[in-house]
Amino acid sequence: MGADWSILLPGLPLSSERGALGWCTVTLVRTGGRTILIDTGSYGDRALLLTRLEEENLSPAAVDAVLLTHFHFDHVLNFDLFENAVFRLSEREMNYVEDGGFRWAADPYVPFSIFDKIAPRIETFTENAEVEPGIRAVDLPGHTPGLCGYLLEKERVLVAGDGVKNAWEFIREEPPPAFGRRDEALESYRRAIALASIIIPGHDRPFRVPVGERVEYLQEFSIEVLSAGDPHASPRKITFP
Numbered sequence: 001m002g003a004d005w006s007i008l009l010p011g012l013p014l015s016s017e018r019g020a021l022g023w024c025t026v027t028l029v030r031t032g033g034r035t036i037l038i039d040t041g042s043y044g045d046r047a048l049l050l051t052r053l054e055e056e057n058l059s060p061a062a063v064d065a066v067l068l069t070h071f072h073f074d075h076v077l078n079f080d081l082f083e084n085a086v087f088r089l090s091e092r093e094m095n096y097v098e099d100g101g102f103r104w105a106a107d108p109y110v111p112f113s114i115f116d117k118i119a120p121r122i123e124t125f126t127e128n129a130e131v132e133p134g135i136r137a138v139d140l141p142g143h144t145p146g147l148c149g150y151l152l153e154k155e156r157v158l159v160a161g162d163g164v165k166n167a168w169e170f171i172r173e174e175p176p177p178a179f180g181r182r183d184e185a186l187e188s189y190r191r192a193i194a195l196a197s198i199i200i201p202g203h204d205r206p207f208r209v210p211v212g213e214r215v216e217y218l219q220e221f222s223i224e225v226l227s228a229g230d231p232h233a234s235p236r237k238i239t240f241p
């Protein structure tokens with residue numbers, strides 16, 4: 001018996017001079033009778049996330065488990081929607097937050113103010129744990145020290161979080177902007193290639209590995225950004241990517 005997966009919110013490889021837009025991938029997995037989300041998106045994603053769940057005939061209360069790839073705001077801030085879910089996070093990432101390692105690393109994306117609320121609901125795991133039926137945690141440190149991807153073992157689909165942020169960085173062997181270590185991040189890329197046939201990045205569309213001459217995306221997403229910068233003209237539409 002395998003796992004069904006689908007992208008609830010598409011991650012997009014966008015950033016701006018103003019800072020991180022944080023549009024990350026939110027993945028829905030159904031396996032062994034369990035309904036599982038991988039990452040939750042951020043506040044700005046809430047309305048669309050609820051709509052997408054409704055389209056799947058799911059209420060947030062029906063989500064059994066939320067697997068967090070790492071503890072950055074754009075991946076965790078909607079945790080409170082899922083009142084019945086257990087949250088899973090690697091022990092190393094838990095320590096990175098709890099012990100204040102993120103402060104030493106000058107990592108500005110850890111939403112420490114919610115930690116007290118979510119911490120009692122988190123079950124941590126160590127390396128290579130089978131965290132849900134047919135889903136194994138894969139250490140992908142570098143971006144943060146405790147970052148884990150989740151491998152749908154039978155399908156060889158790796159939900160990589162920001163262990164692989166986007167295909168652009170991946171094919172250039174550019175590590176994701178890191179609060180961990182660059183060499184670890186590159187090693188994580190190699191681990192991802194060895195284990196997966198499909199990578200679902202933290203901020204991009206799913207693509208096949210190994211990558212041949214061109215990146216082969218499995219699904220195309222686009223997003224329209226509206227700019228009302230000129231009050232005397234129609235809002236300008238910019239479509240990404």
Ligand SMILES: [Zn+2]
Pocket residue numbers: 070072109143162
């Ligand atoms: Zn991140």
